Amino acid sequence: MQPHTPDINYFPPVELALREPNGLLAMGGDLTPKHLLAGYRQGIFPWFSPGDPILWWSPDPRMILIPSELHISHSLTKTLRKNTFTVRTDTAFEQTVRACAAPRAGTNGTWIVDDMIAAYCELHRLGYAHSVETWQNDELVGGLYGVALGRVFFGESMFSRRTDASKFALAQLSRQLQKWDFGLIDCQMHTPHLASLGAREIARTDFVSRVRELVNCAPVTDWHFESASYP
DSSP states (O other): OOOBOOBTTBOOOGGGSOTTTTTEEEEOOOOOHHHHHHHHHTTOEEOOOTTSOOEEEOOSSEEEEOGGGOOOOHHHHHHHHSSSOEEEESSSHHHHHHHHHSOOTTOSOOSOOHHHHHHHHHHHHTTSEEEEEEEETTEEEEEEEEEEETTEEEEEEEEESSTTHHHHHHHHHHHHHHHTTOOEEEEESOOHHHHHTTOEEEOHHHHHHHHHHHTTSOOOSOOOOOOOOOO
């Protein structure tokens, strides 16, 4: 079975996604805001390597994090109680994305290619994509970015240049999303790191059902928030 080619306004039903590789649904199309947002609303996201066509995915099961279920370790608790880091939002979006795109230890490349960077910067300009940044003495040392639709945050990537810097951003985001009544953070695919933070897998049918309801909730119009204190 070959992945479908999506139309600008249409994706095939997610039930037609391949089992191997898990979740591959469509190939081609483009990364315009209209296309990206249509994909997210249906539980579909782009992920491809340099030189490959655009690939669209909807894996089963799906990895999610309920904001209230974030696991805060003892070491992270200590970090949150200190004044080592501060959180800022949307002050260095492109810088955050490019930091996420930088090669990681033990890897040779990145899936966050230039076309992806440009596409998400455009989503940011339109008010859909956001960065949650960890700063230390006016230096960007960690953070994450993703797309917010209704009351769902679709997480894309995170980076850390200091111990617990990306976890600090996620903890601050999770605390704020609880206040805003967000139903879930989409983590896309399982990794041991995400699982250690409290993320878990759910069936794709359950995920898509939740997303369809939550993306139609009233959006947050003011995304900015400050570091929350922890007891």
